[in-house]
Amino acid sequence: MARRIELIATSAFGLEAVVSRELHDLGYHEQYSEDGRVTFIGDELAICRCNLWLRSADRLLVKVGGFPAYDFGEYFDQVEALPWNEWLPIDAKFPVSGKSVRSQLHHEPTIQAVTKKAIAESLKKSYQRHWFEETGAEYQIEVSILKDQALLLIDTTGPGLHKRGYRATSGAAPLRETTAAALVLISCWNRDRQFLDPFCGSGTIAIEAAMIGRNRAPGINRHFLCENWHQLTRENWKQAREEARDLVLGKPKFPLMASDIDDRVLRLAQSNAIEAGMGGDIEFKRMDVLELKTSLEYGVIITNPPYGERLGDSESAAEIYDDMADAFGPLTTWSIYVLTSHPGFERLFRCRADRRRKLYNGRIECQYFQYLGPIPPWEKASDRPEMPGNERDVDQDE
Ligand SMILES: C[S@@+](CC[C@H](N)C(=O)[O-])C[C@H]1O[C@@H](n2cnc3c(N)ncnc32)[C@H](O)[C@@H]1O
Structure with a gap:
């Protein structure tokens, strides 16, 4: 029993x-x-x-x-x-x-x-x-x-759950897989919406989103310390793994999009995506964020741009946030989610976030800035209730 x-x-x-x-x-x-x-x-x-x-x-x-x-x-x-x-x-x-x-x-x-x-x-x-x-x-x-x-x-786990087994190598400042998955789960993205990470680095956020889009269990390709325990029967594991395989969905409506200015990290991202079995679900492209142009609507950007803390300096991060303001400005139907530790982000991006949430990227304290676009006509507001723990911008909510 x-x-x-x-x-x-x-x-x-x-x-x-x-x-x-x-x-x-x-x-x-x-x-x-x-x-x-x-x-x-x-x-x-x-x-x-x-x-x-x-x-x-x-x-x-x-x-x-x-x-x-x-x-x-x-x-x-x-x-x-x-x-x-x-x-x-x-x-x-x-x-x-x-x-x-x-x-x-x-x-x-x-x-x-x-x-x-x-x-x-x-x-x-x-x-x-x-x-x-x-x-x-x-x-x-x-x-x-x-x-x-x-x-x-x-x-029961052994090597941490972030070790999904797909990231052999990583970019200069990779996000933990667990944190990247959380960014997607907190957001309003779902498999019927466009996804874009324009600072994709080693591709972690896009790969995690792709796995969420497919309803693919992140641990399906790895082992756990408790697999040798006598308390857990072969039948337990068989049942759990079969369920995970049965629940995998087909490709989402649109390929996920991931871009970066750096060719080297893009190659890495591509090989990580292939390793994760998500190579066919994500389109990678070399692109400076300033070149971003799209006529697509109701998409979701989830991204982790340079902070000026680990990569480059604070001024170059400031320039990038200014470019982001120009590039994302026309995307009036999109929702935008940005993780950064830069204290001046909202000022440089020229927009106050609707929601903020304190999160850690390793030891770096960050804010997850959330800009909520309109709900697409095919969705209801109640489809995905807000994640507790967000700080709201009172001026905008009342
Ligand atoms: C903090 S890293 C992203 C890390 C990524 N989330 C991961 O898990 O590997 C920021 C990325 O932004 C890229 N980048 C910097 N300036 C850029 C620009 N102007 N346009 C597009 N990408 C840029 C860098 O090449 C770097 O890969």
Whole structure:
């Protein structure tokens, strides 16, 4: 019988609502979310499905337990008392990694060592053994102590979910696949609308959009750490993978468009798209943003132009934003979404955004500026409710 398992999907700060909506669309419901973690209940199949489908989350973890932790003695007892034998078989390999933030128990190597010992003690009692060889499947234990609250977790994912397997090489300042997917999921783009990224670099946003357009599970071509766990049966994986294959849609109405001024990164983008199986869905073109001209309507631009922080300097970024204002100005029916950390973006682009959202590109704090064009005649406003967590421009809304 399926178990009721407490699961946590982790994400970059600011993406919790996006992950939560993804979970909802998969049929799971958030219990609570905080600081890059969304907690929900699922079963064994949920572990397979969420790893295969979540686009904006970093990892999926099993929550074994959580409790307040102020001293190592009590911490040891609490960890030992958790039901480790429900997860770890007798031959489990169980490395422990730990982090502590603003807590009395703060020495991470000691936290790791005490946790390892407490789990081993727990297993000794369960399996009536004194020694464990750890030659079997890997159960990576993660301890997180935040403001004296300990969480004991087991990673199901292995290499982060952003590792879709299509990006062997990247441009100079690539966006994480999970962040790129989130930009698309926050936007109003759907497979019936034109898509354009005029600063596509290694093509991450276009590739993620193409996969969303095809309803293709981003993890379909990769493996996960928990695939060797005995709790997840072959049948679970078969069912989850078959479902993912069955749900793939045909080509969207229009090819997605991606352009960049730099030939070298375009070649990279093209090979990444082919690797992702999306080569036939995206048209790449060498183009300076200033050359952008189109008579198409109701399209959506989702882009990550230079910030002046990593690529070039602030003045050259300013010139690019000025060019963007000229190029995008005539696109009165389009919606435009721009991720940048440049503090003067709205001034240089000569337009205040309808919505903003704080997001991180790696460690760089950015704003996601959202300019909402009119709804196309074939869509209803209710087709896609707004993603919670956007800051609105009050002057424009009232
Ligand atoms: C921040 S990177 C985009 C990274 C991309 N999102 C990715 O995941 O690889 C910005 C890109 O803008 C391109 N670029 C700079 N100036 C441009 C211009 N005037 N017109 C078009 N592309 C430009 C650069 O070549 C670079 O690839």
